[in-house]
Amino acid sequence: MSENWKSRTRMVHAGTRRSGYGEMSEALFLTQGFAYESAEAAEARFVEAGEDEFVYARYGNPTVAMFEDRLAALEGTEAGFATASGMAAVNGALMAFLKAGDRVVAARALFGSCLYILEDVLPRFGVEVVFVDGTDLSQWERAVTAGTRAVFYETVSNPTLEVIDTAAVARIAHAAGALVIVDNVFATPVYSQAVAQGADLVVYSATKHIDGQGRCLGGAILGPREAIRGPVETYMKHTGGAMSPFNAWVMLKGLETIDLRVRAQAASAQAISEGLDGDARLARVIYPGLPAHPQHGLMPEGGTMVAIDVAAGKDAAFRLLDALRIWTISNNLGDAKSIATHPATTTHQRLTPERRAALGITDGLIRLSVGLEDSGDLLDDLTRALEMI
Ligand SMILES: *Cc1c(COP(=O)(O)O)cnc(C)c1O
DSSP states (O other): OOTTOOHHHHHHHTTOOOOTTOOSSOOOOOOSBOOOSSHHHHHHHHHOOOTTOOSBTTTOOHHHHHHHHHHHHHHTOSEEEEESSHHHHHHHHHHTTOOTTOEEEEESOOOHHHHHIIIIIHHHTTOEEEEEOTTOHHHHHHHOOTTOOEEEEESBOTTTOOBOOHHHHHHHHHHTTOEEEEEOTTTHHHHOOTTTTTOSEEEEETTTTTTOSSOOOOEEEEEOHHHIIIIIHHHHHHHTOBOOHHHHHHHHHHHHHHHHHHHHHHHHHHHHHHHHTTOTTEEEEEOTTSTTSTTTTSSSSOOSEEEEEETTOHHHHHHHHHHOSSSEEOSOOSOSSOEEEOGGGTTTTTSOHHHHHHTTOOTTEEEEEOOSSOHHHHHHHHHHHHTTO
16 A cells, blocks of 8 residues: 555555456455465464465455455554454453453443443453543543553543543553553544554444444454554454454445545534534533534544433433434444434443433433434434424
């Protein structure tokens, strides 16, 4: 790949490995294994596989490698490892580097399954996990003691859209010798500044904007070659979290259009949040692209997600959801189809009411994933549904 290519060129061409047939669309190598020309060749490949040599699809596959290389090129990292889901990526990025006795500092506003790994799994193996308010730098400063092994957070949190200042947190973490591992799903590869701001490892759920059309599960861990081809690959290839070649092929096609899709979705999200802002029936309209957002300006654009807080609470929020015609009630995000979610009763149901309250997940909160439909239609649907509450 040419170093000078802009991201719009990389998303179409980076990582392409063309077979002898000269196919235009990336080939789907739907194979688990690879044949060797001789016993000697098999032996040599097990000693060390070259850049374009594969031994077993749990370790790597040409279609999966194209996806890894293309996503790494977009993110600006040396290497990537593709995983079966976003959670396989979060788990792998943490487990590959942690051992008993280590300390991890994490932001408390996390996706439910990330919280499970940090709160339930890691402590079982003797890892100490300390939670902080990710937007409060003084809490990071106090919690990240010398010898802390890693910090972990969502660069933009789910569902309340807190934006964490990676440049500042990375400075604190690196001074203590800690790795900075970020879940970058809400920022998307299009608006990501994670590596430039100091993140060491960037984790994605490819299920979201990278697929972008709600078809396949997938994920990726991105970072320096040393880390990815070292501890990450070793852990992932032996524990079985590999991405299927078919899913990698779908994700490769997703990357070709991600810039166009995400920018269109973000423009609609901006228009919708501006259209709803100030409505007396809403206690809050949370969107990083609104000037009133506490971390406005930390992201180059506001992104594709909006959260609204129906002032009258759960029953009114449910009436709004049930009245929607274009927006679909579901819990995925990043899809071409616009999606509305009620976190308190679905994605964050597992939390106690007190924990939800501390995270700002009220009974009236609705998370909106803005899709590719006409933004005027989407806003009309919401304002019409608001009349029903
Ligand atoms: C969806 C999501 C994940 C998990 O991804 P899967 O592909 O569903 O496993 C992790 N983090 C965040 C922020 C997410 O939105």
